Amino acid sequence: MARPGRVLVSRGEIAARVVDLGRAIGREHGQRPPLLVGVLKGAAIFMADLIRAIPVPVAVDFVGVSSYGSATRSSGVVRLTADLSISIEGRNVILVEDVVDSGRTADYLRRNLETRDPRSLQVCTLLDKVERRQVDVPLDYVGFVIPDRFVVGYGFDVDGLYRNLPEIYALEDG
Numbered sequence: 001m002a003r004p005g006r007v008l009v010s011r012g013e014i015a016a017r018v019v020d021l022g023r024a025i026g027r028e029h030g031q032r033p034p035l036l037v038g039v040l041k042g043a044a045i046f047m048a049d050l051i052r053a054i055p056v057p058v059a060v061d062f063v064g065v066s067s068y069g070s071a072t073r074s075s076g077v078v079r080l081t082a083d084l085s086i087s088i089e090g091r092n093v094i095l096v097e098d099v100v101d102s103g104r105t106a107d108y109l110r111r112n113l114e115t116r117d118p119r120s121l122q123v124c125t126l127l128d129k130v131e132r133r134q135v136d137v138p139l140d141y142v143g144f145v146i147p148d149r150f151v152v153g154y155g156f157d158v159d160g161l162y163r164n165l166p167e168i169y170a171l172e173d174g
Contacts, residue, residue: 036058036096156168
């Protein structure tokens with residue numbers, strides 16, 4: 001069974017960066033409260049911390065997508081598993097991702113959300129795996145650029161496990 005290996009991003013680094021991202025979003029969206037759309041399930045913990053770090057009013061909703069199943073590599077096929085519960089028409093929307101690697105999921109969601117006529121649409125991701133990018137997708141807020149390693153902790157899982165760890169670890173076979 002795979003298990004957490006070395007720490008890639010510490011609890012303190014995560015906390016500090018989330019505060020920075022929250023302040024940046026607050027500065028840009030202070031006059032018109034944004035709607036943050038979290039991507040389930042991986043972004044849930046990041047989203048919870050991020051909304052508390054944004055110093056202006058925000059609204060939240062969630063979408064669910066699947067591209068991994070129980071594997072450690074994306075299947076390349078993205079499917080919507082849960083849709084928004086509110087309209088985003090005319091709203092400033094920030095899509096909140098846990099990680100952007102190939103770019104397929106973020107691109108799929110951007111295109112899907114753009115058809116719903118938001119006033120603006122931005123992407124905020126905690127982790128960016130630039131080395132894995134196959135689809136170019138604009139990222140407006142990035143927490144950390146990391147190497148091409150499968151990670152667990154702070155919302156990231158393998159086969160449903162390890163989301164509860166407070167730091168981000170590289171996954172090891174074992």
